[in-house]
Amino acid sequence: MANSTLYEDLIKGYDKQLDHSGVSGERLAKRLHALSEIGYTEPGGIKRPGLSDEEKQAKQLVRAWMEEAGLNVREDGAGNVFGSLPGQSDGPAIASGSHVDSVPNGGNFDGPLGVLSALEVVEAWKEAGFVPAKPYEVVIFSDEEGSRFNSGLTGSRAMTGDITEAEMKQLRDYDGLGLEQVLESYGSSIEAFRGSARNLSELELFAEVHIEQGKKLEQENQPVGIVSGIAGPAWMEVRFSGQAGHAGNTPMIGRTDSLVAAGEFVSRLPELPPAISETAVATVGKLDVSPNGINVIPEQVVLHVDARDIHKEPRDQLVERIRSLAEEVAEKHRVAVSLQQNTSILPVPITEELQQELAGILERQGIEPVRIPSGAGHDAMIVGRHVPVAMLFVRSKEGISHNPKEWSSLSDCVHGVHALKAFIESRMANA
Helix, strand or coil: CCCCCHHHHHHCCCCHHHCCCCCCHHHHHHHHHHHHCCCECCCCCECCCCCCHHHHHHHHHHHHHHHHCCCEEEECCCCCEEEEECCCCCCCEEEEEEECCCCCCECCCCCHHHHHHHHHHHHHHHHHCCCCCCCEEEEEECCCCCCCCCCCCHHHHHHHCCCCHHHHHHCECCCCCEHHHHHHHHCCCHHHHHCCCCCHHHEEEEEEEEECCCCHHHHHCCCEEEEEEECEEEEEEEEEECCCCECCCCCCCCCCCHHHHHHHHHHHHHHHHHHHCCCCEEEEEEEEEECCCCCECCCEEEEEEEEEECCHHHHHHHHHHHHHHHHHHHHHCCCEEEEEEEEECCCEECCHHHHHHHHHHHHHCCCCCCEEEECCCCHHHHHCCCCCEEEEEECCHHHCCCCCCCCCCHHHHHHHHHHHHHHHHHHHHCC
């Protein structure tokens, strides 16, 4: 069954005064609708895993639109698609885009909005007969969400050379297939994947439009906001070990209950981030209890902590505070504890210069600049390790994301396109 209402829902209530300077809300709505029909799920969501037939079909559709807009299109061995527009002069390109894959039963805006916003800039220039001063690229990255391999940002990491040989060998998808098998099925190869690492001196700047996935813009009643930085996650495995015993025959005094220790740790964890940074967060999202019997004192609890901040120093301070809390709680409850840090990704700050430039653009559009840290990872986070990046958030209804109820109004989306277009033109004018 196709998604028959998305276009009508988008166009309803759209402020047509936003159709100016070559930007078309109707075109954007039709394209969002067309993508929504690829991988449609009955609850109204989308299922387009990375490097799947559905993701490939979505890329092919956008490729056709890119070619119609006059872009020179190529695809690398990781499945990343690049639509290039020559500038008045040669040199590094300014690029913009996102992804078209989704989480299982995801929404219609996370990823596609960034790709189509970048393409709408080209459509607007085409209508005006405008030739940019510098080369411009529209980018579709592969497998950003990670639902295929439980390890996302595959395409952007391949392009930047940030995925190691060891990681390539370890990747297994939900069917147990390795990366090499998945690539062959997709129409590529592991050799071509390795060859997708790009000379990043070819890029001057990368800009990404994305839905907020939070409520800040809704609270501030603003359609578009400025990302102040992209948080880098540190994932820690915390293992509390006590002694199992019969729940009825073991007195309360003298027990070494690992779950009691873990419970105190989880309940006190939220106190740590605000004491370090206003942008720091920490979450326990996974917890395993052993032996997990209703009448057995838990012998071992393994839990996983996700700690993030948009700045490295406070993020690392938070990790140390988490370590100290775990040791304190373990000593109090007479259980053993071990900690292992499994992931540590550097946060990506966005320069004050680029934030100020975006703020001026939003003010000229009558939008109050709101700065928002991004707790979620994006392709811009990977690219930003090597190239300056900027991000714009578009208001999300109730902050819902990765869900069929994910929604951003067409007016808000087009505000985002205008802001992106003005920003790119501003950067084009800079020598």
